Amino acid sequence: MPVRNEVSWTALVSGYLKCGKVDEGMEVFGRNPFRDVFSWTAVISGLLGSGMGLRAMGVFKEMLGCGVLPNNVTFVSVVRGLRLNKPEMARRVFERMGKKDVISWTAILDMYVEMGDMEEARRVFNDMPERNEVSWSAMISRYSQKGNSVEAIKLFRQMIENGISPNSSCFSSAINALANLKALYTGKNIHAHVTKIGMASDVFISSSLVDLYGSCGYCTDARLVFDTIQNKNVVCWNTMISAYSSNDQLDEAKKLFDQITMKSIGSWNSLVTGYLGNEQYDKVFEVFNDMLLSGQTPDISTFSSVLCACASLTSLGKGKGIHGKTFKLGLQRDVFVGTALVDMYAKSGDIESSKRAFSKMPEKNEVSWTAMIQGLAENGHAEESLETFEEMERTTSIKPNELILLAILFACSHCGLVNKGLHYFNSMESLYNIKPNERHYTCAVDMLSRAGRVSEAEKLMMSMPCEPEVNAWAALLSGCKTYGEDEIAERTAAKIQELAEKKSGGYVLLSNVYASAGKWPEVMKTRKLMKERGLKKTGGCSWIEVRNEFHLFYSQDATHIDLIEIYGVLELLKSDMLVRFQQKVDIGSLVNRMI
DNA sequence: GTAGGGTTAG
Numbered sequence: 001m002p003v004r005n006e007v008s009w010t011a012l013v014s015g016y017l018k019c020g021k022v023d024e025g026m027e028v029f030g031r032n033p034f035r036d037v038f039s040w041t042a043v044i045s046g047l048l049g050s051g052m053g054l055r056a057m058g059v060f061k062e063m064l065g066c067g068v069l070p071n072n073v074t075f076v077s078v079v080r081g082l083r084l085n086k087p088e089m090a091r092r093v094f095e096r097m098g099k100k101d102v103i104s105w106t107a108i109l110d111m112y113v114e115m116g117d118m119e120e121a122r123r124v125f126n127d128m129p130e131r132n133e134v135s136w137s138a139m140i141s142r143y144s145q146k147g148n149s150v151e152a153i154k155l156f157r158q159m160i161e162n163g164i165s166p167n168s169s170c171f172s173s174a175i176n177a178l179a180n181l182k183a184l185y186t187g188k189n190i191h192a193h194v195t196k197i198g199m200a201s202d203v204f205i206s207s208s209l210v211d212l213y214g215s216c217g218y219c220t221d222a223r224l225v226f227d228t229i230q231n232k233n234v235v236c237w238n239t240m241i242s243a244y245s246s247n248d249q250l251d252e253a254k255k256l257f258d259q260i261t262m263k264s265i266g267s268w269n270s271l272v273t274g275y276l277g278n279e280q281y282d283k284v285f286e287v288f289n290d291m292l293l294s295g296q297t298p299d300i301s302t303f304s305s306v307l308c309a310c311a312s313l314t315s316l317g318k319g320k321g322i323h324g325k326t327f328k329l330g331l332q333r334d335v336f337v338g339t340a341l342v343d344m345y346a347k348s349g350d351i352e353s354s355k356r357a358f359s360k361m362p363e364k365n366e367v368s369w370t371a372m373i374q375g376l377a378e379n380g381h382a383e384e385s386l387e388t389f390e391e392m393e394r395t396t397s398i399k400p401n402e403l404i405l406l407a408i409l410f411a412c413s414h415c416g417l418v419n420k421g422l423h424y425f426n427s428m429e430s431l432y433n434i435k436p437n438e439r440h441y442t443c444a445v446d447m448l449s450r451a452g453r454v455s456e457a458e459k460l461m462m463s464m465p466c467e468p469e470v471n472a473w474a475a476l477l478s479g480c481k482t483y484g485e486d487e488i489a490e491r492t493a494a495k496i497q498e499l500a501e502k503k504s505g506g507y508v509l510l511s512n513v514y515a516s517a518g519k520w521p522e523v524m525k526t527r528k529l530m531k532e533r534g535l536k537k538t539g540g541c542s543w544i545e546v547r548n549e550f551h552l553f554y555s556q557d558a559t560h561i562d563l564i565e566i567y568g569v570l571e572l573l574k575s576d577m578l579v580r581f582q583q584k585v586d587i588g589s590l591v592n593r594m595i
Numbered sequence: 596g597t598a599g600g601g602t603t604a605g
Contacts, residue, residue, distance in 0.1 A: 010596040041597040076598045106599050113600095134600045141601055169601035176602070207602035238603040245604095269604035301605045308605090336605055 006034035010042050017046025037063075037071050045077040053081045072099060076107045083111035102128070106135045113142045133159075133167045141173035144180060152177035153186075168202040175208035184216040203229060207236040214243025219252075238266040245274025250283075263294070269301045276305045284309040285318070297329070300336050307340035316348035333361055339368040346375025366398050374407040382411035386420075400432050402440075409443035418451040438464070442472040449479025458488050470508060473499075 004012075009032040016025030029035075029043050040063040047056035060078055063070070070078070075097050082090035094100070094108045105128045112121035125131070125139055136159045143152035156174040159166060166174070171194055178187040191209055194200045200209075206229045213222035222243040229236055237260050244253035257263075257271050268291045275283040288306050291298060298306070303326050310319035323341060326332040332341065338361035345354035358364070358372045369392045376385035389408055392398055400408075405428055412421025425444045428434050436444075441464050448457035457476050461468055473496050480489035500507050511526040560566060 005596095007596045012596095014596065036596095038597050043597090045597060071597080073598045080598080103599050110599065132599090137600045167600085172601050202602095204602045209602095211603070233602085235603050240603090242603060264603090266604050271604090273604060299604090304605050340605090 006036050006039065009034055010036075010039040013039055014042040014046060017043065018049065020050055022047070022050055022052070035066070035068070037068055037074060040068055041071070041074045041077060044074065044081070048077060048081050053085070056081045072097070072101055072104055076104050079104070079107045079111060083107075083114060087111055087115060102130045102132050102135065105130070106132070106138065109135055110138050113138050116146070118142065118146060118148075131164070133164055133170060136164060137167065137169040137173055140170055140177070144173050144177035147180070149177035149180040153181070153183075168199055168204050171199065172202075172204040172208040175205065175212050179208065179212040179215040182216050184212070184218070187212045187216075201228065201230060203231060203233055203236060207239050210236060210239045210243060214239070214246060217247055219243055219247050219249060234260065234262055234264045234267065238264065238270045241267065241270040241274070245270055246277060248278060250274050250278055250280065263296070265296060265299050265302070268296055269299070269305070272302055272305045276309055279312070281309040281313050298325070300331055300334050303331060304336045304340040307337070307344045311340070311344040311347040314348045316345075316350055319344040319348060332357075335361060335363045335365055335368060339365070339371050342368060342375060343371040346371065346379060349379065351375060351379040351381060364396075366401060369396070369398060370401060370403050370407075373404050373411075377407040377411040377414070380414065382415040382417075385411040386415075386417075400434070402434055402437065405432065405434060405436075406439055406443060409440060409447065413443055413447035413450060416451065418447050418453070421447045438466050438469045438472070441466070442469045442475065445472045446475040449475045449482075452479070452483045454479045454483055454485045454488055458492070 009028070013025050013029045013032065016022075016028060025043070025046055029039065032039055040059070043059050044056045044063075047053075047059060057078070060070075060074075060081075063074075075093060078093055079090045082093065090111055091108065094104065097104060105124070109121055109124045109128070112118075112124060121139065121142070125135065128135060136155065140152045140155050140159075143149070143155065153174065156166070156170065156177070159170065171190065175187060175190055178184075178190070187209075191200070191212075194202075194205055199205055206225050209225045210222045213219070213225065222240060226232075226236065226240045237256065241253045241256050244250070244256065253271060253274050257267060260267050268287065272284055272287050272291075275281070275287060284306060288298070288302065291302070303322065306322055307319060310316075310322060319341075323332065323344075326337050326341070331337050338357055341357040342354050342361075345351070345357060354372070354375050358368065361368060369388070373385050373388050373392070376382070376388060385407060389400070389404065389411075392404075393400075405424065408424050409421050412418070412424065422444065425436065425440065425447075428436050428440065441460065445457045445460055445468075448454070448460065454476070457479055461472060461476060473492065477489065477492050477496070479485070480492060507526055507530045511523045511530075
């Protein structure tokens with residue numbers, strides 16, 4: 001029998017643990033006559049690698065109980081095991097370490113990075129007596145992931161200035177940051193550089209390059225890089241799918257998706273997001289169903305996309321079904337999912353459920369508050385919308401964004417709080433550093449017009465730095481009508497007429513004005529005029545959901561498969577109404593209202 | 596013989 005020394009015992013223990021054979025590894029460790037620090041450490045890190053953090057910590061205690069002193073490597077492993085649950089304890093262990101090398105410093109740095117505490121991470125980073133490429137890359141990658149791409153690039157530059165050669169991880173993180181910034185030119189420079197030093201074939205670097213070209217709208221270049229990758233992993237496939245998805249090439253995306261043999265959750269999500277971005281909501285649900293059938297469990301990203309599709313279709317039934325699924329997986333309170341739920345319920349008109357979802361979220365971000373404030377305003381709960389906004393200002397450090405201010409103006413306008421609304425409108429730039437856009441102006445014009453301050457509304461229209469929206473003209477005109485401001489009405493009508501000659505929006509407005517007055521022949525005339533002059537109007541579309549299927553009806557293009565039958569039913573309804581109400585019904589206007 | 600970092604989807 002060969003004699004085993006302490007080195008071979010440790011190698012054996014570690015070998016078993018690394019391939020997941022925990023019981024065998026522990027059994028060998030139990031028989032090991034040389035239980036030195038190496039072998040204990042092998043067990044601790046092996047257990048951690050198998051996801052048995054608690055057991056690993058138990059072994060650490062046992063080791064201390066046996067009087068074996070931990071070394072640098074043991075500390076790094078222990079910190080790795082403690083960092084997520086007990087960061088303070090990990091820090092204490094680190095403080096007590098005799099000799100701290102660059103790896104242990106990086107381990108503690110990474111702990112803060114992992115926790116998302118970039119301030120503390122930066123402090124550790126600055127205090128480190130020595131940094132290597134791993135310490136740099138931990139910082140660079142997290143800055144980039146956290147959306148602080150500028151800082152990531154700054155560090156990357158600083159690193160090169162400090163004479164450290166970036167490894168593949170640093171390059172991929174830096175390219176990732178450049179992709180976020182859509183800095184194609186600099187990205188291309190790095191591409192040339194990594195090609196020159198023979199690192200372009202690295203799968204991490206090339207995946208980032210695929211992302212860079214995709215993010216900048218260059219799918220062909222992204223594909224060129226993708227095709228050169230030798231050992232493609234699932235992430236680079238997903239990145240390429242996203243590149244196609246985000247550039248409206250869904251057919252290519254789907255083709256690639258079908259070629260992946262081992263699909264990950266990211267593969268499904270890339271496709272779902274693509275269809276969502278392309279407003280192909282039926283496909284979103286189709287892929288979601290296929291995903292469930294394939295046995296893949298949806299995650300936060302999937303749910304927020306699918307809920308967003310429900311919101312866009314205002315499909316309360318479907319949305320509730322998805323809500324149930326998030327509940328089963330315990331994801332309903334997550335900040336992304338919760339926000340999507342708030343938005344879905346609000347857009348579908350179920351404001352009570354929306355409020356409930358919002359109140360149950362333990363963490364809320366800017367988007368969550370925006371969804372709630374906007375939802376309340378658009379559902380006619382103007383005062384509550386303003387209260388929620390004030391609560392946000394009082395309890396959080398979130399700065400109001402364009403959309404929140406729009407909702408606030410909308411709310412003020414609808415509760416008749418003209419002065420308050422105007423105060424917000426006038427202080428947008430000075431207080432919140434947001435330049436009012438045409439939509440904000442429309443709200444302000446609407447506010448003034450509704451309150452009878454029509455001439456002020458007109459003045460505001462004239463002073464706009466951007467072109468007024470059609471709705472603003474409509475608001476002004478309706479103010480004139482309500483308050484009998486004939487002079488302004490005349491000027492406004494002339495202006496609209498003038499606009500109508502120039503662009504399609506004017507004609508749409510004109511036809512809408514006629515429609516609201518019930519002057520159908522004029523509406524038809526205007527539309528005909530538009531057609532003759534080659535002006536296009538986005539066709540109006542409405543839909544209903546029947547037994548899980550969506551039926552779409554376009555205002556100008558009657559293409560529904562059961563069109564003849566539908567018209568038949570309408571005829572029946574018409575004659576029924578004629579009998580019941582003894583009244584003439586114009587089938588044309590009836591159809592117009594229904595479709 | 597024991598240890599640290601990275602690419603996609605919201």
